[in-house]
Amino acid sequence: MGKPGSRSESSTKADLKFEKKLEFYAKVRDTVSGLGAQKAIVKKKKLRSRQKKLKAYDLSSFSEFLPELKAKKQPTSEFKLNCKSKKTLILKEGKQLATVLEHPAFKSDPLAAIQQHLERTQPVIEVKPEKRKNKSGSKKRKDRELKASAGPQSMDM
Numbered sequence: 001m002g003k004p005g006s007r008s009e010s011s012t013k014a015d016l017k018f019e020k021k022l023e024f025y026a027k028v029r030d031t032v033s034g035l036g037a038q039k040a041i042v043k044k045k046k047l048r049s050r051q052k053k054l055k056a057y058d059l060s061s062f063s064e065f066l067p068e069l070k071a072k073k074q075p076t077s078e079f080k081l082n083c084k085s086k087k088t089l090i091l092k093e094g095k096q097l098a099t100v101l102e103h104p105a106f107k108s109d110p111l112a113a114i115q116q117h118l119e120r121t122q123p124v125i126e127v128k129p130e131k132r133k134n135k136s137g138s139k140k141r142k143d144r145e146l147k148a149s150a151g152p153q154s155m156d157m
Contacts, residue, residue: 081089100106106113 103113105116
């Protein structure tokens, strides 16, 4: 059947195991709390450095020199894109696409129709052609030669 004192030994082994578990959990708790404290210190340091950087970029002192602009109240339509608004937008755009595809001008020449639509709806931005420059940033040599030869053309001898 076993030793007569085995029952008390097994209870002490169980107690020892339980005590070891408690010690282990206590160590884990101490380590976690120590790490939490270290993280808090690092966060405070980061926050301080961010505040210092913000102070370096503080431009509020220039506001006294700038002209005051009265803010116009424009109706801001903040369009929240949720499931319902997505559905309505898809339906609306689908109908719009169908009407464009059925339009006779689009059927005959799609690119010309798109070009005409853009010309009517988008503002025209005139781009001034810039004088070409070579790699070093100076004007081309040919321009200088043309200007130099533009002087007196005919020379009678």
